[in-house]
Amino acid sequence: MKYIxxxxxxxxxxxxxxxxxxxxxxxxxxxxxxxxxxxxxxxxIIINDLTxxxxxxxxxxxxxxxxxxxxxxAPNYLNNTINLDSxxxxxxxxxxxxxxxxxxIGSNAKAIAFGNPRNIFGGSAKGGWETSVVSETKNHxxxxxxYAFTEQDYLDAKNK
Amino acid sequence: LDDSPVRPTHLYxxxxxxxxxxxxxxxSDTTLKLYQIPLDYEIETYGNTYxxxxxxxxxxxxxxVAIKYDYNFNKNIxxxxxxELYLPESDNSIDQSxxxxxxxxxxxxxxxxxxxxxxxxxxxDTLQTNSANRSAFNPNGTVRVxxxxxxxxxxxxxxxxxxxxxxxxxxxxxxxxxxxxxSGFKRPANYSLVFEAGSxxxxxxxxxxxxxxxxxxxxxxxxxxxxxxxxxxxHVFRGAWRYHYGDVGGxxxxxxxxxxxxxxxxxSGSAQGFNIGNWSIFSINPNIFIYRxxxxxxxxxxxxxxxxxxxxxxxxxxxxxxxxxxxxFSQVNEFIRxxxxxxxxxxxxxxxxxxxxxxxxxxxxxxxxxSYPLDRSYQYxxxxxxxxxxxxxxxxxxxxxxxxQTYINSSTFLPYTGINDPIFGxxxxxxxSNFLKHVYGLTSLRDQLKKNKPTGVTDTQIDALxxxx
Numbered sequence: 045m046k047y048i049x050x051x052x053x054x055x056x057x058x059x060x061x062x063x064x065x066x067x068x069x070x071x072x073x074x075x076x077x078x079x080x081x082x083x084x085x086x087x088x089i090i091i092n093d094l095t096x097x098x099x100x101x102x103x104x105x106x107x108x109x110x111x112x113x114x115x116x117x118a119p120n121y122l123n124n125t126i127n128l129d130s131x132x133x134x135x136x137x138x139x140x141x142x143x144x145x146x147x148x149i150g151s152n153a154k155a156i157a158f159g160n161p162r163n164i165f166g167g168s169a170k171g172g173w174e175t176s177v178v179s180e181t182k183n184h185x186x187x188x189x190x191y192a193f194t195e196q197d198y199l200d201a202k203n204k
Numbered sequence: 205l206d207d208s209p210v211r212p213t214h215l216y217x218x219x220x221x222x223x224x225x226x227x228x229x230x231x232s233d234t235t236l237k238l239y240q241i242p243l244d245y246e247i248e249t250y251g252n253t254y255x256x257x258x259x260x261x262x263x264x265x266x267x268x269v270a271i272k273y274d275y276n277f278n279k280n281i282x283x284x285x286x287x288e289l290y291l292p293e294s295d296n297s298i299d300q301s302x303x304x305x306x307x308x309x310x311x312x313x314x315x316x317x318x319x320x321x322x323x324x325x326x327x328x329d330t331l332q333t334n335s336a337n338r339s340a341f342n343p344n345g346t347v348r349v350x351x352x353x354x355x356x357x358x359x360x361x362x363x364x365x366x367x368x369x370x371x372x373x374x375x376x377x378x379x380x381x382x383x384x385x386x387s388g389f390k391r392p393a394n395y396s397l398v399f400e401a402g403s404x405x406x407x408x409x410x411x412x413x414x415x416x417x418x419x420x421x422x423x424x425x426x427x428x429x430x431x432x433x434x435x436x437x438x439h440v441f442r443g444a445w446r447y448h449y450g451d452v453g454g455x456x457x458x459x460x461x462x463x464x465x466x467x468x469x470x471x472s473g474s475a476q477g478f479n480i481g482n483w484s485i486f487s488i489n490p491n492i493f494i495y496r497x498x499x500x501x502x503x504x505x506x507x508x509x510x511x512x513x514x515x516x517x518x519x520x521x522x523x524x525x526x527x528x529x530x531x532x533f534s535q536v537n538e539f540i541r542x543x544x545x546x547x548x549x550x551x552x553x554x555x556x557x558x559x560x561x562x563x564x565x566x567x568x569x570x571x572x573x574x575s576y577p578l579d580r581s582y583q584y585x586x587x588x589x590x591x592x593x594x595x596x597x598x599x600x601x602x603x604x605x606x607x608x609q610t611y612i613n614s615s616t617f618l619p620y621t622g623i624n625d626p627i628f629g630x631x632x633x634x635x636x637s638n639f640l641k642h643v644y645g646l647t648s649l650r651d652q653l654k655k656n657k658p659t660g661v662t663d664t665q666i667d668a669l670x671x672x673x
Contacts, residue, residue, distance in 0.1 A: 063542075064592070065475035067498050068614070111476060111498040111508075112575030113515070113542065114590030119579055122612035124571050126619070146610060146619060166617040173617045179499075184474040186499060189614065 064183040067111040068118035072096065072164075073104035073192035078136040080193050082164070086128045094125065104190070115185050122166045122173070130155070131164050133193070133201070141201035154204040162197060212273050212288035213295050216243065216371055219267045220259075220282045224411060227264040228463070228484075230281055237366065237373035238267040240413070244287070244370065246326075247394065247420070252433070253412050262411060270371030289371055292316050314390065329369075329391050340388030341422050343367035343374065343395060347382045349429040349438040353507040353572070354560055357428060359383075360438050362401050362445040367393040377401075394418070395425040399441045403448050403457075404464040406441050407490055408433075414441075414468060433470045436496040439506045440468045442556075443513025447521075452552050454633030458520040465490040466513065472497035476504060476575065477512040479519035481530065492516040508575050511553040518545035525641050537645045538592040539673070544640070547597030550577040551632055568604045583622055584611040587673075596673055599623075600630035600653070623672035626665045629658040646673055 074080045082096040099105050108121035125131070130150070131143040142155040143164045156163050161171025178186040219238075221227040231238065241247060241254050256265045270289060271277060292298070292313045306312075321329040347365070348357040359382030367374045367386045374386035374393075395418030399406035406414040414437040418425050429435045444466055447458055458464055462484040473495035483489060494512055497503055504512070522544055526532040533541075554566030564570045568583045576582045576589075577598060583606040585595040606622025613620055630653075639652040650670045654663050 063475040063478045064590075065499075066590075067500050069500065108573050109500075109502060110573055110575060110579065111500070111502065111504065112593075113475060113546070114576075114593030116590035116593075117586075117588045117614040119576055119584060119589075120612060120614040122617065123580065123584055126610055126612055166612045167619060169616045169618060175615055175617075181474065184499060187614070 062183055063113055064115040065111065065113055066115055066118045066185050066187070068109065068120070068187045068189065069106055070108035070121040070189040071104040071191070072099060072107050073190060074099040074101055075192045076135065076195045076198045077101060078139070078198050081134040083132045083134070084125060084128045085130045085132070088129075091128060094128075099193070104192075108189075115183060118187055120189055125165055128165075133164065133197075135198045135201060139198060139202045141197065141204070162200075164191060210290050211295075211297070213291050214270045214273055214289040214371060215275075215285055216268075216270045216287040216289050217283050217285045218242075219269070220284075221264040221267065222282065224264060226281050227267075230267060230278065231463075233278065235275070236269050236271065236277065237368075237375065238269050239368070239373075240265050240267060241417070242266075243268050243270060243368065247417065251417055252415060253408055254417075255412075264411070270373075291372060293372070317391075340390050341393075342385050342388045343393050343425065344376075344383070344385035345395075345424040345426040347378050347384070347397065347427040347429075349435055349442070349506075350431065351439075351506040351560075353505055353557065353574075354562070358560060360429070360442065362449065363438075363441060364398040364400050366396045366398065368396070369393045389422070392420050392422040394420045397427055399437050401441075401445055401448060403459050404444050404466060406437055406444070407465055407467045408437070409469055410467050410490060433496065435506075436470065436503075436509060437468050439509035440466055440494050440513050443510040443552075444517060446510075446552060446556060447514055447517045451555060453555065453631075454637075455548065455552075456521045456525060456636055458517050458524070460484070460520070460524070464492065464517070464520060466492045466494060466516075469493065469495045471495060472499055472501055474499055476508065477516045479516045482520055482523050491520065505574055507553055507557060507578060510556060511549045511575065511578055514552045515545040515549035518548040521636075522640070525636060527641060532641075535644055539594065540643055540645060540649065542592045543594040543596050546577050546582065546593050546595070547601070547632060550581060550598055551601075553578060554581075568602075568606065568609070583609065586611075586613075586620060586623065588613070588615070594673055595623075596649075596669070597632065597635070599625040599669060600627055600635070601632060603628045624668055625672075627661055627669050629661055631658075646670060 080099040084091040084094045096105055110119050126146050128145045129148050130145055132140050133143060134140045142152055144150055144155045144157050145165050146158050158165050159167035161168040163172060166173050173189060173191045175187060175189050178188050219230055221230055255261060259265045347360045347363060349360045351358050359380060361378055361380050361382065363378050365376050365378060365384040369389045369391055376384040376386040378384045397416040397418060399414040408414040416434055429438050446452065460482055467490035477494040479492050482491065523533045550566055557565035566581050568581050570580065572579050581602060582595040582598055583604060605625045607624040609622050610619045611622060639656050642652055643649045650666060653666050
């Protein structure tokens with residue numbers, strides 16, 4: 045009888061395995077000395093829902109967050125912009141940079157192409173978007189994705 | 205005194221269940237309209253819960269009730285009779301000639317009750333002298349909850365509404381418009397809202413009934429749950445109610461031989477919810493746990509809470525589908541055990557929000573900051589997302605092949621294309637009723653899919669889809 049109870053408990057415990065989960069926060073930061081505004085475009089039309097009006101100097105804007113089941117790679121902000129054509133990053137004083145989206149082949153030689161480490165749409169494992177694990181336990185992982193504009197980005201835009 | 209026509213019509217008593225098993229046993233008698241507050245006191249401060257200070261936290265508090273004098277209640281549960289009551293409005297033995305008497309313009313019973321109220325200094329409970337206020341009032345109102353995804357108030361269907369005038373309780377359930385109306389009272393009534401339905405119950409944490417004590421008034425009580433913990437309870441309730449009673453496309457209902465208990469926590473958890481199984485041996489344990497906040501202390505959106513309630517409830521039905529056996533269920537691998545609820549929560553939540561006006565909710569082009577699978581119908585899934593919480597059952601029924609779409613990997617930031625999903629035409633309800641109980645892992649799933657494939661689907665296509673997982 046004792047063994048039956050132990051077996052039953054073991055079965056119950058096996059059947060009651062907890063959920064694993066993730067949480068992620070995605071940020072766009074501004075480490076330049078100028079305010080930053082980002083406008084996204086698709087087919088020549090501005091996508092107002094995704095416009096970031098202002099990122100203050102030395103601050104970060106939370107652009108995407110998600111919490112869900114499963115411990116693994118979380119969804120991310122870049123999947124919201126993957127189908128867009130381009131972004132215009134406006135610094136102060138009318139200095140701006142054009143970033144091309146994943147499928148964009150344009151004629152603007154000064155544009156920052158997808159795959160360039162400084163491209164806001166991603167496409168490069170190093171030098172642009174970065175990921176880090178904030179905390180991790182057996183059943184949970186919290187990650188952070190971050191892209192930061194630098195003073196060099198401003199200078200590059202100004203000199204183009 | 206023996207000549208007096210006044211005889212007790214009711215007993216006012218209180219129960220003290222020794223544990224939650226007895227509490228459930230007591231509540232299983234739906235004739236008893238139990239309250240955790242004494243019925244013979246005016247309530248000065250309304251709230252969500254009341255625990256008698258003499259009862260340790262975590263134990264069921266006293267349960268107060270008025271019952272018909274001759275009602276045969278469960279005497280095995282500790283109880284105290286607090287008073288014998290004479291409720292003239294419920295006294296059917298009053299002679300017709302007496303009840304037709306008019307005293308100062310009032311009927312006999314009204315005059316008698318008024319006098320009792322005056323003697324006990326409950327002046328607010330006396331009838332007004334003008335004739336308009338003498339007719340019965342049916343407590344009524346509308347219950348709505350704010351939905352953060354929709355950005356508006358929506359009706360809350362299925363919650364139990366109670367109107368109590370001292371010892372007399374009338375109840376109603378909100379309809380699809382959130383409207384309720386109980387039978388009538390002539391005097392002000394104490395309102396309350398209980399997050400409970402016939403086959404499930406929402407607890408305010410591990411123990412305790414999730415409820416709202418409302419005002420005492422003789423006008424409508426309209427409840428708008430804009431924010432706070434009551435909004436959270438309401439969205440847990442919505443998900444549970446839809447799964448139990450609403451349109452779920454033919455999926456199995458989570459009806460068990462006992463009330464399914466949802467512990468709704470007003471705090472953060474490492475996951476948004478979990479299910480510990482279809483156990484109610486001692487009626488103590490909740491079955492499903494749902495959290496209001498993420499580990500980062502962000503409050504989940506309304507559709508996420510709704511969806512989590514569906515996901516966790518699906519574990520209950522899955523367990524039930526596996527011949528109701530823990531042994532069978534424990535042998536189902538985690539890939540199936542989690543991928544199935546992923547699809548079911550996506551399906552039911554999509555039904556809910558499409559019916560509320562977001563016509564592309566849950567489709568591949570619906571992008572939101574939310575838990576998967578709500579965001580883009582989880583079509584961006586790849587093995588590194590999560591090997592166990594997969595999109596496979598969604599891919600069996602949707603009509604979209606995500607191999608035509610590019611996504612960005614969250615670790616490398618490099619583009620990748622979605623998996624090849626050439627299949628369309630399965631149905632979740634059919635999968636569940638026809639062969640889910642024979643599915644323990646990827647191999648048995650593939651075999652069952654081939655045995656039960658709909659017209660137009662080939663074995664080659666099934667192999668192509670399965671090879672992604």
